Amino acid sequence: MVSLPNYDAASAFLDDAKARGLSVATAESCTGGLIAASLAAVPGASAALERGFVTYSDEAKTEMLGVPAALIDAHGAVSREVALAMAEGALAYSRANIAVAVTGVAGPDGGSDVKPVGLVHIAAARRGGETLHEEKRYGDLGRHEIQAQTVLDALGLLRRLLD
Numbered sequence: 001m002v003s004l005p006n007y008d009a010a011s012a013f014l015d016d017a018k019a020r021g022l023s024v025a026t027a028e029s030c031t032g033g034l035i036a037a038s039l040a041a042v043p044g045a046s047a048a049l050e051r052g053f054v055t056y057s058d059e060a061k062t063e064m065l066g067v068p069a070a071l072i073d074a075h076g077a078v079s080r081e082v083a084l085a086m087a088e089g090a091l092a093y094s095r096a097n098i099a100v101a102v103t104g105v106a107g108p109d110g111g112s113d114v115k116p117v118g119l120v121h122i123a124a125a126r127r128g129g130e131t132l133h134e135e136k137r138y139g140d141l142g143r144h145e146i147q148a149q150t151v152l153d154a155l156g157l158l159r160r161l162l163d
Helices: 007-019 034-040 058-065 069-075 080-092 143-160
Strands: 024-028 049-054 098-104 119-126 131-137
Touching: 007 034, 007 143, 024 034, 024 080, 034 049, 034 143, 049 058, 058 069, 058 080, 069 080, 080 098, 080 119, 080 131, 098 143, 119 143, 131 143
Parallel strands: 024 049, 024 098
Antiparallel strands: 098 119, 119 131
């Protein structure tokens, strides 16, 4: 059997979400669907995984999640503001109770002095409830390691919404 990165964290999150009768939606940019894939790898995921949005381009964020283009223009796609809007949009465009969103610079290209490779914004929102945000600066660990760490931290932020 192949061991998938973050499988244990995804399985534990799904167990807790299912026990509470909650469903989740993901809105992903820099991870390209890896959060949803990590959840979908767990048998029985359909009881809690409602849907996933892969919104790699700015246009996709606007078209699929309702993130205002003016917000992206003002703050950039890799920002606290856009991550929060993505999480709220995932709730608005799904039937999920909770949502997580990630946007960042996984590298190796695309970084700048202000937004270096390894900068990731993670947001999680609960319908009618709390919204959380974390800024991560992983450093230039390599694209796949940044993505894997982002998935793990996104699942951790989601777990905080369960209580």
